[in-house]
Amino acid sequence: MRFDVTTHRCIIVIDQHLSAGLAMNAASVIGIGFGRLTDNLVGPDMQSQDGVNYPGVIAAPLPVLLAAGDYLRELHGVSEADEELVAMPFSALAQSCKTYEEYGERIAATPSGQIELVALGLIGPKKKITRLSGNLKLYR
Numbered sequence: 413m414r415f416d417v418t419t420h421r422c423i424i425v426i427d428q429h430l431s432a433g434l435a436m437n438a439a440s441v442i443g444i445g446f447g448r449l450t451d452n453l454v455g456p457d458m459q460s461q462d463g464v465n466y467p468g469v470i471a472a473p474l475p476v477l478l479a480a481g482d483y484l485r486e487l488h489g490v491s492e493a494d495e496e497l498v499a500m501p502f503s504a505l506a507q508s509c510k511t512y513e514e515y516g517e518r519i520a521a522t523p524s525g526q527i528e529l530v531a532l533g534l535i536g537p538k539k540k541i542t543r544l545s546g547n548l549k550l551y552r
Contacts, residue, residue: 413535414451415453415471417471419538420536420537420538420541421472421535421542422453422470422474423475423476423533423541423545424439424475424476424477425476425478425479425484425534426438426439426477426478426531426551427529427530427531428478428480429481430530430531434530437507438502438531439551441502442531443470443474445500446500449498450535452471453471454468454470455469455471456468475550476550477545477548478550478551479548484531485529487544488529488532491532491534494540496536496540497534497535497536498535499532500533500534501529502530502531503527504528504529504530505527
């Protein structure tokens with residue numbers, strides 16, 4: 413997907429019962445995934461007046477919101493059915509693994525209906541993202 417700051421919006425939705433440390437982990441993993449999957453989301457590097465380089469950051473606001481676990485699964489289902497939405501689901505299973513290899517083995521052996529989502533990143537048209545998330549509280 414090619415992100416257009418004038419027409420797209422991105423959000424991260426975290427399970428409201430997740431501890432702060434696990435919530436930060438989930439948000440950071442989703443943010444890295446967004447940067448990898450989405451062209452034009454990260455802006456160019458910037459330089460300070462004295463020439464120190466500051467690597468590019470996300471070119472749009474990225475609110476982190478809270479929702480119940482059931483709503484995360486509902487949002488994921490909606491995103492899977494809509495070609496205009498890009499979803500980055502993150503599971504409790506992923507957070508419980510010590511290595512990426514362990515994660516690969518465990519997720520391959522688990523039906524998706526049994527995978528508990530603890531966070532979900534969404535990118536898509538502003539109106540659709542706002543309609544899906546407009547009633548969610550900001551993570552504080």
